[in-house]
Amino acid sequence: MRNPVLVEGAGDGAAVGERLLVLWRRIRTPMVVPLLWALMYACAFMSVMLFAERVYMAIVIVLVKLLRIKRYTKYKLDSMRQEMEAAESHPMVLVQIPMFNEKEVYRLSIGAACAMSWPSNKMIVQVLDDSTDPVIKVMIPAPATEKEPPWQRHAMDDALLTCDACFWLPWSSQEMVEYECQSWASKGVNVEYEFRNSRSGYKAGALREGLEKSYAKDCDFVAIFDADFQPDPDYLWRTIPFLLTNPELALVQARWKFVNADECLLTRLQEMSLDYHFSVEQEVGSSTYSFFGFNGTAGVWRMEALVDAGGWKDRTTVEDMDLAVRASLRGWKFVFVGDLAVKNELPSTFKAYRFQQHRWSCGPANLFRKMLKEILCCKRVSAWKKFHVIYDFFFVRKIVAHFVTFFFYCVIIPACVLLPDVHLPKFIAVYIPSATTVLNAICTPRSFHLIIFWILFENVMAMHRAKATIIGLLEANRVYEWIVTAKLGNASRNKNSSRSHRRSRCRIVERIHLMEVLMGLFLLYCTIYDIMFGRDLFYVYLFAQSMAFFVVGFGYVGVYVSN
Structure with a gap:
């Protein structure tokens, strides 16, 4: 004999199904x-x-x-460059590198920025570090003598992995970045390391606080690079003359070149999307309206325009686009350099x-x-x-x-x-x-x-x-x-x-x-x-x-x- 509960449950299920089907037929034609x-x-x-x-x-x-x-x-960049070199009238340039827990790539941007060809007394490299990474072990090669600390003789690079005698030192991302800055400062590069205890405002907050430093207020232009960007040595020579030639120009933006585009299918597909952005969207905006969105990196701003636009704001997660739109509304113009x-x-x-x-x-x-x-x-x-x-x-x-x-x-x-x-x-x-x-x-x-x-x-x-x-x-x-x-x-x-x-x-x-x-x-x-x-x-x-x-x-x- 059948279980009456199961039979009743099956009947209820069939009834619900029929009701839903009837309801669907009623609303399908007049509504859906x-x-x-x-x-x-x-x-x-x-x-x-x-x-x-x-x-x-x-x-x-x-x-x-x-x-x-x-x-x-x-x-005409060549003539402007010749005039600057002859008169030794190089403008003061601030290079900002914001970073947060970038232990894999921090040396790339710091090294490339410090190696840029510009008078050392006219360039300040400002590293803005918000890192909060925990302490990790870092491999350092053994010194030649016991009295010589390892960080005074060797730099941390890929060659460490093949070193026979090495030390393992407990370092955080903050300590590694600070050490890298000190290393370049010892070579005569004007490097300022700035660390924040909080991430207030995220990237916009770091850039804003960086511009509030006393030495930054004497700079005429500010170049910005994210932690994985590596500008060529002649980057400033190919961007600053634009700003010196046209006083209405606020921003000079370079395109991106992807070093790991062949890493996997994901990076190849990203390259296709971003190539269109730079080759078409940025170029069209620059050539027609002198406006486009700042990419947040690989660009040089006129300090006067940045201040006139209201500086960095952290009201959205696209502080770069926010600044670009506000500067454009103030009448400033932008130029995109497609061959840089x-x-x-x-x-x-x-x-x-x-x-x-x-x-x-x-x-x-x-x-x-x-x-x-x-x-x-x-x-x-x-x-x-x-x-x-x-x-x-x-x-x-x-x-x-x-x-x-x-x-x-x-x-x-x-x-x-x-x-x-x-x-x-x-x-x-x-x-x-x-x-x-x-x-x-x-x-x-x-x-x-x-x-x-x-x-x-x-x-x-x-x-x-x-x-x-x-x-x-x-x-x-x-x-x-x-x-x-x-x-x-x-x-x-x-x-x-x-x-x-x-x-x-x-x-x-x-x-x-x-x-x-x-x-x-x-x-x-x-x-x-x-x-x-x-x-x-x-x-x-x-x-x-x-x-x-x-x-x-x-x-x-x-x-x-x-x-």
Whole structure:
């Protein structure tokens, strides 16, 4: 005889299922389908906006190159350099290097900055250290005699690993950075080491406090480099003359050169995105409106302009963009030097890259919220420049691009597969995205064969960027989250040593990302549904995109370092 409880439970379950099915049929046609149509048209409109913006910039960059009207080529730097050398009238330059727990790469930036070719009495290297790392053991080679301390005879470098007799000293990141500064100071370089007990204001706070030092107030210009950036010796000679020639110029920005672009697929895909940013976005902004976003590093500011704009503010996590927009509203101009590159390192772990993209997406959206009224009410710039800053710089690039990439390609298209009542035009779903993708990827010819992987990975990352953008617009939780992008020091390691951090040492729990796995399952379900009941070929894209979410979700992207 059947258990009456089980029978009753089964009946209740079937009844609930039937009720849900009836409810779905009632709301599907009058509510869900019209809502999906509306969302599809909204995403299609945003897709056209993004495509139009890419076409506009492509036309401008082609004209700039064909007509040879790049703004930075109009300056006569050689004559200015000769005048400075003849008159010995070099301006005072402050070089700021902010860092936080950068034990893997701190020596790269400090060494490169101290080695720059500029009169030693006209350059101050200021290292701003907020490190809080615990004490670790550092290998130091044994001295030649017992009376001679090891740090007076040897420098810490890769050769230590092959030393026969070594000391292991307990040092923190702070002590290592301070030692490096003292080492360069003993060679005659004017180095100032500044340590803060708190991270108040994060990077903006460190830079602001650095400018408040008495010796910094005598400087005419300030160059800024993050801890993994390595400027060439002639960097100042190729940037300062711009500022001396044009008194209206506030910022000279160099592009980035990635020393570890070939480290893994993750870094290759990042290179494709950033090459477009520098080759097109920065160049177009410089050549048309004399405005673009400061990249936070590898740039030189006129001290007068920095002070006039209100200095560094920590109201968002994009203090560099904040300063650039405020300086532009004060009438200052910028120039991007496309043929001057500064070596740096790309984040090679997915965890570090994800945190970086959260900050880069949340910060601009939050800044747009806070500065929209200020931009509209500004009377010192033209209406066209206001339109460029609000529509092109902020709205399309920082908001629309993230929304349309995720919601359209990872939500609306799969939903249209599940609801065939909503017909998705191929012109919107295929042709416009393909053209937009080609315009983005063409700036990195050597990686063009990776374009499919780049598309799929960008769609995965768009989930995090769209989420961060919403957080920034609403000033929700994590809006002020600041996590320094961890670097592995790949610029100073060979391939064998860098591979010691590979995924084999990682625990499986550390590698799983639940959101990506759930999105992969959703897209895989849509793939199967389209194969069984669909009449289009969307299942080809949906299957590839679901696999991309699974690859990222199960931790098979980038280099891995165990916690």
